[in-house]
Amino acid sequence: MRRLIAVLALIVITTSASYSQVKTVAEYTQQVQALTGRADLKAANDYLDRNHDAILREWIAITEINAPSGHEQQRAKYIESLLRKYKLDDVHYDSAGNLIAVRKGTGGGPVIVFDAHMDTVFQPGLEIKATIRDGKVYAPGIGDDTRNVEALLVTIRALNQAKVKTKGDLVFVFTVEEETTFKGVKAYVDANKGKIDQYIALDGGYEGFTYAGIGINWYRHHFIGPGGHTRSRTPPYSATLPLARAIERIYQLTVPTNPSSNLNIGMLGGSEVVNAKASDAWFTVDLRSTSNEVISDLEKQIKTILDEEAARVGMTVKTDMISASPAASIPGHRESYLVRMAEAVHRVAGFEPPITNAGSNNSSAALLAGISSISTGAGPCDGSHSLAENCEIEPFYKGIKKTMLLEVALAGVE
Numbered sequence: 001m002r003r004l005i006a007v008l009a010l011i012v013i014t015t016s017a018s019y020s021q022v023k024t025v026a027e028y029t030q031q032v033q034a035l036t037g038r039a040d041l042k043a044a045n046d047y048l049d050r051n052h053d054a055i056l057r058e059w060i061a062i063t064e065i066n067a068p069s070g071h072e073q074q075r076a077k078y079i080e081s082l083l084r085k086y087k088l089d090d091v092h093y094d095s096a097g098n099l100i101a102v103r104k105g106t107g108g109g110p111v112i113v114f115d116a117h118m119d120t121v122f123q124p125g126l127e128i129k130a131t132i133r134d135g136k137v138y139a140p141g142i143g144d145d146t147r148n149v150e151a152l153l154v155t156i157r158a159l160n161q162a163k164v165k166t167k168g169d170l171v172f173v174f175t176v177e178e179e180t181t182f183k184g185v186k187a188y189v190d191a192n193k194g195k196i197d198q199y200i201a202l203d204g205g206y207e208g209f210t211y212a213g214i215g216i217n218w219y220r221h222h223f224i225g226p227g228g229h230t231r232s233r234t235p236p237y238s239a240t241l242p243l244a245r246a247i248e249r250i251y252q253l254t255v256p257t258n259p260s261s262n263l264n265i266g267m268l269g270g271s272e273v274v275n276a277k278a279s280d281a282w283f284t285v286d287l288r289s290t291s292n293e294v295i296s297d298l299e300k301q302i303k304t305i306l307d308e309e310a311a312r313v314g315m316t317v318k319t320d321m322i323s324a325s326p327a328a329s330i331p332g333h334r335e336s337y338l339v340r341m342a343e344a345v346h347r348v349a350g351f352e353p354p355i356t357n358a359g360s361n362n363s364s365a366a367l368l369a370g371i372s373s374i375s376t377g378a379g380p381c382d383g384s385h386s387l388a389e390n391c392e393i394e395p396f397y398k399g400i401k402k403t404m405l406l407e408v409a410l411a412g413v414e
């Protein structure tokens, strides 16, 4: 027991000590500003400026290899073939299928992970052909998340061309199955816990970043009754009656805006035919909040409504959990080194960054494992998860420069 107390005291001291070492955003801004004056970083930016057309072509080539979640291999092979040309210290796949590339530092620095996910939401076999008009490039998956895959590849080439030597290691992880189960990031974080100092998920985003993940729970609630023919004696009723009453009441619940929370009933169903009372009427609930307490409180209130409405008509309730992922946050993370440094980098790169706590991407898995993590992205895009997805072309180059500056600022240079 005493031993435990001693250990706890040590943890408290270490934590407060590490927080007191965090400088202000203004101080980090000065530091980052100095970085941008270095000849090697200028050379890296120049390389990027000279290669706009090649970047656009490569971005499109990767996008046109569709990679539905779980079927990323073909796209991964193409990315791997590019990485092999860069003379990195290590390029390999892990057991989950993530493609990992390591650019070793000179030593004595942190281990910084940058990820982008390879998978798309589009069905296997979809023919993808990008088109360009009015300064935008259109193709399913061009933004989510191929823009960030391409951004990482460009930064590696630019850093190499300009011979930028970082102190810390930069680890580039091209993950699988972000859009479905987070299988890729979970496996990576699991295998590398304790070896990662900061984790940056590039997904969506451009001007700002997120430092915490929103919790998302999906439910399918069923009312189960006896059913019967339209002309059978009522009660018993169709199970659609308690369903309708319950939905009406659930929409009257107070859903807080602070902490940011959402509730949606998007799908419902009942009998298969017109002339039958439903014996099983169901609806879905999509419940989200940056606070796990809000989620569990709303979950309880919904359960009470379901039970009351079922009891009113002598039926029962069955609930299937479709999926659950908790809100991911680290106490004090808003004022952490990573978040302040990221703010400084965004400011120096010319952004007035919105900083929010409602991310929903690979960053959550890192945060849940206790790793300091943010999520941002390299370009403004629109219509993600739709066939009309598109990205602005010119701002992408600025976004890549921001990404590279973030890599160098976090890994440190001699």
Ligand SMILES: [Zn+2]
Pocket (backbone or CB within 6 Å): 117, 144, 145, 178, 203, 204, 361
């Ligand atoms: Zn994504």
